[in-house]
């Protein structure tokens with residue numbers, strides 16, 4: 097291990113610590129490593145150091161206070177080989193800055209972060225409720241239906257239209273996204289050593305194929321937008337990008353490749369994440385019928401059967417507390433997405449070299465007993481103060497969307513979706529397990545995100 101780096105386990109010759117952290121058990125492994133080496137340690141993947149940072153204060157200090165240094169991504173197979181430095185989620189430097197600002201401004205024009213988006217979301221939520229009525233009183237797995245519904249919200253913003261639940265092409269796309277999230281992993285060696293993707297057991301050759309298939313679908317839509325482009329009628333993200341492309345010089349960052357990758361990334365980032373959090377919500381509702389009843393009573397008293405809006409969120413602190421606790425438990429991105437310092441940096445006596453692969457371990461915050469006493473227990477009430485409102489330190493320190501300059505770009509959309517979907521769902525249905533004697537597991541499976549194991553539910557219309 098090069099001198100000056102944070103401590104870490106003894107390295108084997110050549111391979112370093114490869115094999116020490118199994119991707120499927122990365123969270124447990126990092127908890128163990130923290131116990132032994134402290135909040136900041138190094139593990140070596142061959143000759144490359146990977147530095148893990150635990151704890152709310154360290155994460156805030158580096159990602160927020162020194163956000164100008166820690167907002168790049170390290171070199172991985174995704175940005176180095178597949179995206180060639182373009183896109184939004186995996187890009188760095190001036191390209192990332194320009195594209196993030198553009199994406200935020202453009203998405204805001206179409207309602208992102210504004211109350212006006214809720215009408216669009218509610219339309220989708222009501223389509224979902226109609227669809228769910230078909231499954232009343234019989235056990236079924238809601239995963240694909242939820243994915244389709246959540247994905248339709250992002251489709252409206254990106255493409256200006258939604259898809260029917262039985263649209264065969266769209267169903268295949270949703271399936272591809274699902275495969276992407278279960279196949280990919282941010283902590284496997286081939287992720288940072290692209291050459292390893294040629295090994296027979298590498299999953300990243302599969303990921304490359306999945307990217308190509310998703311791009312095949314979105315390219316058709318982009319081409320259609322190009323054919324019908326009208327600068328006076330800008331309806332969605334793709335139109336906005338094409339307009340910008342027409343108005344900027346040829347060698348700008350607004351290239352065809354950039355558009356294709358950004359659309360794919362938005363689409364992937366905006367679908368599985370929210371949909372998986374909703375599935376976790378349903379799982380906790382069947383595990384905690386007492387909370388199901390409390391939430392429903394609250395919703396009945398405050399809005400009855402009228403349409404939920406974001407204005408109701410403050411009046412429904414139990415719903416908000418429930419969602420926050422679900423997000424804490426779901427621990428969707430336990431290791432966050434990797435960052436890299438854009439220049440050498442010294443922190444707490446350690447040398448953090450430019451470009452190093454760094455994990456900011458969000459799991460260490462979600463499960464911190466100092467912030468969330470009895471962290472393994474499901475206790476939405478921890479987010480409520482004595483007056484029954486949902487504010488306070490716990491809410492502020494819950495960072496499922498990360499923090500700093502690379503804070504999730506879709507956090508406001510996701511929060512809106514979670515509140516509106518869940519509130520409407522509780523107004524319309526009671527939810528039960530398929531078999532109360534054999535409850536589905538609350539143990540998550542690690543892919544790109546932490547997903548619940550497949551489970552069936554039974555819905556009873558109210």
Ligand code: HEM
Nearest residue numbers: 185365366369370373429433496497498502504505506510
């Ligand atoms: C519950 C739902 C969601 C969770 C928990 C979540 C979480 C995250 C996290 C942890 C990151 C990494 C931040 C970092 O690098 O430090 C991220 C990035 C990102 N998310 Fe989300 N996300 C969610 C929903 C969404 C939605 C709905 C969208 C789309 C509209 C979205 C778009 C993005 C994008 C574009 C980035 C990359 C930002 C950048 O690198 O500058 N996310 N998200």
